[in-house]
Amino acid sequence: xxxxxxxxxxxxxxxxxxxxxxxxxxxxxxxxxxxxxxxxxxxxxxxxxxxxxxxxxxxxxxxxxxxxxxxxxxxxxxxxxxxxxxxxxxxxxxxxxxxxxxxxxxxxxxx
Amino acid sequence: xxxxxxxxxxxxxxxxxxxxxxxxxxxxxxxxxxxxxxxxxxxxxxxxxxxxxxxxxxxxxxxxxxxxxxxxxxxxxxxxxxxxxxxxxxxxxxxxxxxxxxxxxxxxxxx
Numbered sequence: 001x002x003x004x005x006x007x008x009x010x011x012x013x014x015x016x017x018x019x020x021x022x023x024x025x026x027x028x029x030x031x032x033x034x035x036x037x038x039x040x041x042x043x044x045x046x047x048x049x050x051x052x053x054x055x056x057x058x059x060x061x062x063x064x065x066x067x068x069x070x071x072x073x074x075x076x077x078x079x080x081x082x083x084x085x086x087x088x089x090x091x092x093x094x095x096x097x098x099x100x101x102x103x104x105x106x107x108x109x110x111x
Numbered sequence: 112x113x114x115x116x117x118x119x120x121x122x123x124x125x126x127x128x129x130x131x132x133x134x135x136x137x138x139x140x141x142x143x144x145x146x147x148x149x150x151x152x153x154x155x156x157x158x159x160x161x162x163x164x165x166x167x168x169x170x171x172x173x174x175x176x177x178x179x180x181x182x183x184x185x186x187x188x189x190x191x192x193x194x195x196x197x198x199x200x201x202x203x204x205x206x207x208x209x210x211x212x213x214x215x216x217x218x219x220x221x222x
Contacts (some may be wrong), residue, residue, distance in 0.1 A: 008151075034210050043201055043213035044154070087154070087209075096161040097142050097207050098169075103153030 006088050006102035013109055017078045021068030021105045024070045031062055032091040035073050038104065039082045044087055047073075052080065078109045114138070117202050124221050130189040132217050134202030140212075142205045143185035145169075145177065147185035147198040148216075154201065160185055192221045 006023045007091055013019050025033075033050035048055065050062040050071050061074040088102035118133035136143065146169075156169030158177040166177050174196060178186045185198040185204075189196055197220050203211040 007206075031133060032208055032210075041216075043216050045213070046210045049210060085135075091208070096159065097205050097209070098156070098159060099144075099205070099211050100156075101146075101154040103151070 002102075003092075003100045004088055005092050006105045008103060008105060010106040010108050013078055013107070015078055015080060015109055015111055017108035018074065019075045019078055019107065020075075021073045021086055021088075021107075022070055023072070023092040023102055023105075024068075025088075025090040025100075026069070027090070027093055028066075028069060030090045031093060032099075033062075033071050034089040034099075035060075035071075036087040036089055036101075038087060039084050040081055044101075047060075047086070075107075078107075080109050080111065083107055083109045115202060115204050115214040116214050117217050119217050120215060122217055122219045124189075124192050124219065126193060126221055128189075128192050128221075130192050130219070130221075132187040132189075132200055132202075132219070134185045134204075134214055135183050135189070135205040136185075136212070137183065138204065138206070138212070139182065140204035140206050141182075142207070142211075143179065144203040144205075144211065145175075145185065145187045146201045146203065147171070148174050149198050157187065166201060181211075192219075197221045 036044040038044040085104040092098040160179040202214040205211040
């Protein structure tokens with residue numbers, strides 16, 4: 001079983017749609033969770049951290065379910081500029097702040 | 112703004128050459144990482160360092176070595192480049208229990 005698993009997609013959605021991505025992680029001792037965004041041929045950039053209580057940043061909402069060991073990202077009112085690959089990231093509780101990346105979920109928003 | 116700078120955006124090297132990829136960060140982060148990213152495989156950790164002169168193997172260290180003589184600089188060395196090391200190489204840095212910041216990536220082609 002992979003340490004961090006994501007549906008690779010692609011998710012093809014029209015502008016204005018709501019889309020949700022899920023990610024599961026294998027180590028129940030992980031403490032830090034993030035969503036990164038990566039545009040084609042660019043480096044990953046932090047989209048948002050994921051907190052236990054859930055958090056929202058504009059059109060983006062992140063949720064953490066520790067019992068089921070999954071993280072979700074909800075994007076409301078999708079824009080063309082949201083087209084990218086979204087990476088789920090979990091820390092390795094073994095130390096050194098090593099981060100484990102999922103393979104990413106590709107989102108394509110069309111007019 | 113955190114800045115992680117990789118020495119080259121694009122690099123073409125011959126099989127058997129020794130290759131140095133340099134990464135510098137300006138935020139006094141303890142942790143630095145080297146990843147490679149290939150289509151369908153996501154980000155894979157090659158090596159990381161949690162302090163000066165300290166290094167740990169990641170998931171795919173074979174064929175690579177690293178050097179961290181100063182806190183701000185983390186070098187990846189391909190001792191004898193091979194065609195299967197053609198990839199996008201990404202350097203990242205982080206402080207303990209925080210997100211990682213990436214450099215712009217180096218696209219290495221080995222011919």
